Amino acid sequence: MKFQSQKVAWGFFATCMLLLSLQLIYGFIMGFAHAGYDGLHQWIPFNTARATHTNLLVMWLLAGFMGAAYWIIPDECDRELAWPRLAWVQLIALVVVGVTAIIGFHLNWWEGRKFLEIPRPLDFLVVVDVLLFVGNIGWTVWKADKKSTTSMVLFFGLLAAALLYLPGMIPTDNQTVDSFWRWWVVHLWVEGVWELIMGAILSYLLIKLTGVDREIIEKWLYVIVGFTFLSGVLGTGHHYYYIGTPRYWLMVGGIFSALEPLAFLGMAIYAFAMAKKGGRTHPNRVALLWTVGCAFMSFVGAGFLGFAHTLPQVNMYTHGTLVTAMHGHMAFWGAYAMLVLAIMAYALPIMTGRKVYEGATAGFAFWTSNIGMTAMTLAFAVAGVSQVVLERRAGMDFLTVQKEIEIHFWGLILAACLFTLGICAFIYDFIRYGLPTAPLRSGEARSVTPPEILPTAAAARGAV
Amino acid sequence: MGGALGTKAEERRGMLSKSAAKAFFLGGTAVTASVFLALTWDTFQQIPGRTNASALTEGVKRGKHLWESNNCMGCHTLFGEGAYYAPELTKVHERRGPAFIRAMLKDPQAMFPGQRQMTNYHFKDEEIEDLVAFFEWVGKVDLNGFPAKPNLGAPAQRAQVAGSTGHAPEVFGQVCTTCHSLQGAGGTVGPALDGVGDRLDAAYLEKWLRDPMSVKPGTTMPKLPLDDAQLGALVTFLSSQKLTKEVAQ
Ligand code: HEM
Numbered sequence: 001m002k003f004q005s006q007k008v009a010w011g012f013f014a015t016c017m018l019l020l021s022l023q024l025i026y027g028f029i030m031g032f033a034h035a036g037y038d039g040l041h042q043w044i045p046f047n048t049a050r051a052t053h054t055n056l057l058v059m060w061l062l063a064g065f066m067g068a069a070y071w072i073i074p075d076e077c078d079r080e081l082a083w084p085r086l087a088w089v090q091l092i093a094l095v096v097v098g099v100t101a102i103i104g105f106h107l108n109w110w111e112g113r114k115f116l117e118i119p120r121p122l123d124f125l126v127v128v129d130v131l132l133f134v135g136n137i138g139w140t141v142w143k144a145d146k147k148s149t150t151s152m153v154l155f156f157g158l159l160a161a162a163l164l165y166l167p168g169m170i171p172t173d174n175q176t177v178d179s180f181w182r183w184w185v186v187h188l189w190v191e192g193v194w195e196l197i198m199g200a201i202l203s204y205l206l207i208k209l210t211g212v213d214r215e216i217i218e219k220w221l222y223v224i225v226g227f228t229f230l231s232g233v234l235g236t237g238h239h240y241y242y243i244g245t246p247r248y249w250l251m252v253g254g255i256f257s258a259l260e261p262l263a264f265l266g267m268a269i270y271a272f273a274m275a276k277k278g279g280r281t282h283p284n285r286v287a288l289l290w291t292v293g294c295a296f297m298s299f300v301g302a303g304f305l306g307f308a309h310t311l312p313q314v315n316m317y318t319h320g321t322l323v324t325a326m327h328g329h330m331a332f333w334g335a336y337a338m339l340v341l342a343i344m345a346y347a348l349p350i351m352t353g354r355k356v357y358e359g360a361t362a363g364f365a366f367w368t369s370n371i372g373m374t375a376m377t378l379a380f381a382v383a384g385v386s387q388v389v390l391e392r393r394a395g396m397d398f399l400t401v402q403k404e405i406e407i408h409f410w411g412l413i414l415a416a417c418l419f420t421l422g423i424c425a426f427i428y429d430f431i432r433y434g435l436p437t438a439p440l441r442s443g444e445a446r447s448v449t450p451p452e453i454l455p456t457a458a459a460a461r462g463a464v
Numbered sequence: 465m466g467g468a469l470g471t472k473a474e475e476r477r478g479m480l481s482k483s484a485a486k487a488f489f490l491g492g493t494a495v496t497a498s499v500f501l502a503l504t505w506d507t508f509q510q511i512p513g514r515t516n517a518s519a520l521t522e523g524v525k526r527g528k529h530l531w532e533s534n535n536c537m538g539c540h541t542l543f544g545e546g547a548y549y550a551p552e553l554t555k556v557h558e559r560r561g562p563a564f565i566r567a568m569l570k571d572p573q574a575m576f577p578g579q580r581q582m583t584n585y586h587f588k589d590e591e592i593e594d595l596v597a598f599f600e601w602v603g604k605v606d607l608n609g610f611p612a613k614p615n616l617g618a619p620a621q622r623a624q625v626a627g628s629t630g631h632a633p634e635v636f637g638q639v640c641t642t643c644h645s646l647q648g649a650g651g652t653v654g655p656a657l658d659g660v661g662d663r664l665d666a667a668y669l670e671k672w673l674r675d676p677m678s679v680k681p682g683t684t685m686p687k688l689p690l691d692d693a694q695l696g697a698l699v700t701f702l703s704s705q706k707l708t709k710e711v712a713q
Pocket residue numbers: 114115186190191238239257258260261298302303305306307308309310311315318319320321324327328331332335336544545546
């Protein structure tokens with residue numbers, strides 16, 4: 001660790017671990033409810049469990065991105081954070097808002113729009129909190145002498161994510177309009193600006209872990225995010241097929257969203273190629289495993305499984321079934337959960353000066369969680385495809401079909417146990433790493449890349 | 465990136481330079497974003513017509529608010545968006561009808577005894593009317609054909625019930641057939657009602673329908689919200705269900 005202020009990242013990472021654990025508990029509650037055991041219904045009805053599960057997910061991913069940014073930006077900009085203490089305040093505020101929202105969900109206080117359930121007054125607090133974060137990062141980048149492409153892409157990705165939260169707050173009485181704006185947040189996040197964040201963090205990790213020349217890595221970063229926006233922006237149309245919007249979206253959304261997997265394929269090829277090209281073997285092999293694994297699993301979950309139901313002819317029958325849940329799990333896991341775990345796997349040893357990655361649990365955590373998630377995806381897939389065939393195509397009653405597919409939720413629960421075991425191993429290692437130490441104490445600090453060819457400030461400002 | 469560095473990099477690394485990559489990113493984004501904004505503008509011109517925005521009454525708006533403030537989308541889907549735990553509700557007004565929706569919202573447990581549970585919100589009658597109005601409006605939005613009609617095997621059972629009981633009161637087809645069958649079509653929660661007119665007389669039927677619990681404590685047949693006109697029509701209809709007559713025909 002080069003800078004004192006990078007320590008704040010640890011606080012965000014610890015928050016991630018805590019929220020992830022809670023998220024899994026609510027996942028199990030829903031798994032059992034689907035399998036026919038909704039004994040908690042009186043206290044935690046399904047809609048509460050669901051809102052809690054997905055909002056905890058989004059919250060810990062955002063906390064992870066913030067932690068990653070507080071770690072990467074000082075390193076890339078070669079200076080301390082602008083306001084380290086503000087970063088701590090902003091973390092605490094985020095947790096307080098999050099906990100309030102979660103308690104609200106248990107008291108029937110929410111907005112009731114999928115993924116945007118947080119009640120309106122708290123929405124404003126989230127926006128303020130994120131703006132404080134973006135301000136802190138932005139000011140650090142602004143004051144820096146060197147502005148690397150990686151740091152600029154990361155900064156603009158985070159800024160755009162904050163701004164795209166706003167359309168979700170436009171009030172309307174029309175359900176179609178409501179749904180239209182909701183996708184500006186949900187889709188343009190995960191298939192747009194979050195991919196900028198992902199690309200930047202992966203680039204940073206690949207630069208550090210493979211030792212490949214920064215110029216090459218950053219060049220391909222531009223190509224990949226270029227493909228992302230070229231396909232992903234108009235690809236929003238794959239959510240505008242059947243919500244009351246004009247028919248031309250079937251064509252526009254179908255064509256452009258079918259191209260989206262290219263960006264994910266590019267990301268996977270890029271990570272594999274750089275890892276292979278890298279002459280230097282960094283001692284932290286597990287961090288590289290998470291990095292390359294993230295690029296690969298995001299292609300499977302988002303690219304391949306996304307494509308599987310994105311054409312309008314297919315989506316007509318799969319829209320709003322468990323097929324979507326299948327895709328949602330693998331995509332979020334591969335692209336964003338693994339990304340946050342990758343930066344943690346890289347940063348923690350440097351932050352704490354301990355080399356826990358040498359132990360057996362580190363590899364165990366990676367393989368067990370990934371095999372578990374793959375099995376969960378399969379369970380959702382079998383349940384989802386059965387639902388589509390029986391309910392949507394053969395016209396059987398909803399509840400009759402749900403009875404029919406209960407068995408697959410026992411499969412889901414078994415797979416989820418395996419997955420949870422992997423996550424427990426990761427958290428166990430996190431605890432073993434302990435608290436961050438003072439800068440420059442560990443041997444790792446020496447492996448910081450040598451001074452690189454860096455663009456001039458003026459050129460980089462126009463970069464993104 | 466910077467001019468001098470960029471050209472040097474170009475020379476060293478062949479065809480694609482970093483500055484060309486950056487131009488591709490910025491140019492591509494600018495073009496797609498512009499097209500997207502133009503289509504968004506056009507979509508907003510068309511939405512009022514496609515969604516019958518003129519039929520957005522105060523009741524529908526209140527219904528939408530109830531839908532959101534209780535997070536019904538956390539169990540159900542609407543327009544195919546939401547959770548996968550409870551039935552898709554876009555066409556519920558057409559599929560089940562208002563009488564069924566009223567009964568369901570009054571006491572969800574009663575309608576599906578022993579099944580997956582829905583929360584009982586203890587709605588007031590006006591609130592139930594608002595939700596019914598909301599579902600009616602939602603069902604008429606032009607969704608480009610969603611949800612598609614099932615295209616495999618036999619058509620849904622419900623359609624057959626409607627056909628065979630054409631002369632039955634509307635509420636019978638909407639509510640009673642969820643649990644009872646007639647001429648082999650309908651639900652299986654309660655006994656089949658073929659020949660019920662042979663078994664039970666009108667006075668008993670009326671008492672039963674007013675409050676099944678008072679006749680047979682502990683029964684799973686719910687007390688349904690029926691007004692006097694509906695009750696009268698049902699008793700007449702049920703009394704006419706005589707197997708002897710059917711055989712004669
Ligand atoms: C990392 C990137 C991605 C993530 C995290 C992700 C996640 C999700 C989630 C959570 C949903 C459900 C959203 C809701 O109903 O509110 C969804 C829906 C959908 N996704 Fe993705 N996705 C990603 C990328 C993709 C890609 C690249 C494609 C296409 C190739 C795709 C195609 C779809 C489609 C068609 C739906 C709508 C499903 C329906 O009609 O019910 N996704 N995605």
